[in-house]
Amino acid sequence: MIAAPHETPIPGPAQDLAQAIAARVPVLRTERLVLRAPRLEDFPVYAAILTGPRAEPMGEVLTRADAWDDWCRLVSLWLLRGHGIWTLETQAGETAGFVLIGFEPGDLEPELGWFLSDAHEGQGLAQEAAQAVLAHAWGPLRLTTLVSYVAPDNARSRALARRLGAEPVASHDGCEVWRHHPTGAPRAPRHATSPANPPATTARRPA
Numbered sequence: 540m541i542a543a544p545h546e547t548p549i550p551g552p553a554q555d556l557a558q559a560i561a562a563r564v565p566v567l568r569t570e571r572l573v574l575r576a577p578r579l580e581d582f583p584v585y586a587a588i589l590t591g592p593r594a595e596p597m598g599e600v601l602t603r604a605d606a607w608d609d610w611c612r613l614v615s616l617w618l619l620r621g622h623g624i625w626t627l628e629t630q631a632g633e634t635a636g637f638v639l640i641g642f643e644p645g646d647l648e649p650e651l652g653w654f655l656s657d658a659h660e661g662q663g664l665a666q667e668a669a670q671a672v673l674a675h676a677w678g679p680l681r682l683t684t685l686v687s688y689v690a691p692d693n694a695r696s697r698a699l700a701r702r703l704g705a706e707p708v709a710s711h712d713g714c715e716v717w718r719h720h721p722t723g724a725p726r727a728p729r730h731a732t733s734p735a736n737p738p739a740t741t742a743r744r745p746a
Contacts, residue, residue: 545607548579564617565679567625567671572664574625574638574671577614581626584634585610588654613639622649622680627659627668635659638668640676640685645712648684651676651719653699669703677721688714 548554564576577585588594589606601609616623622640629635636655643650651672653665676682687705689696690713697707697715705717 542583546579546582560618564623564625565675567675569667569671571630572635572668572671573628574668575628576617577610577624577626577637581634581637582607582610584656585637588636588656593654593657612643613641616640616642622676622682625668625672627655627664629659629664633659635664636668638665638672640672640680640682646688647711648686649676649682651685651687666699666702669699673703673719676719683721685719687717687719688712689717690714 561576561578566576567574586603586606589601589609590603591600594600610624613624620642624637624639624641626637627635634656636653636659638653639651641650641652642648651669653669655665673685676685686708687696687700688711689700697717700707700717703719705719707715708718709716
C-alpha cells in the first residue's frame with residue numbers, strides 16, 4: 540500500500556525538528572526490545588493493527604483515517620503530559636507493536652496499554668515491554684496511579700495484567716479495570732536513556 544502524503548516524511552528542516560523533539564522521548568531497553576519514540580514510518584504497522592481483526596478486542600475496528608487520528612492523539616501526549624506511546628523495535632529492527640501510557644477522553648487516570656502485530660504475538664514481548672514501562676512509570680515519572688482496561692472476553696490480556704501484578708478493581712465503559720501497584724512494580728529495564736484466543740491487547744475505547 541502506498542502511504543498517503545500526510546503519512547510520508549519530507550526531508551528538510553521541519554523533519555529535522557521533528558527528529559530533535561523525538562530524541563527527547565525516553566528510550567527503554569529490555570533483553571529483546573528497544574522502546575523508542577514513534578516515527579511516521581511506524582504508522583503502517585499501527586494502522587494494520589487498528590484497522591484489522593486484532594482491533595476487535597480493543598472495542599472498535601477503525602478506518603485508516605481514524606487510526607491516524609488515534610495515533611496523533613497518543614503521540615501528542617509526549618508534549619502535553621510527558622508520557623505517551625512507544626514503538627517496540629526488535630533486535631532485527633522490526634516494529635513489533637506498541638506500548639503506551641495513555642490518557643484518553645473517558646479515562647479517569649493514566650492507562651498502561653499494549654498491542655502487538657500478529658507476527659510478534661505469543662512471544663512474551665508484551666510483558667517484557669510492559670514491565671519496562673511500569674518501572675519507568677513508578678521510577679522516573681513518579682506516577683502514583685496506573686490502570687489497564689481489558690475487554691471481559693480477552694483472556695490473554697487479563698492473564699498478562701495478572702502476571703504484571705495488577706488486580707481487577709472495577710468496570711468502566713464495558714471494560715475491566717485492572718490496577719497496577721507501585722509496590723509490586725517489576726524490576727527496572729536493563730538500560731534506559733533519555734535524548735484462536737484474542738490477541739494480548741488492552742482494550743481501547745472510542746472517545
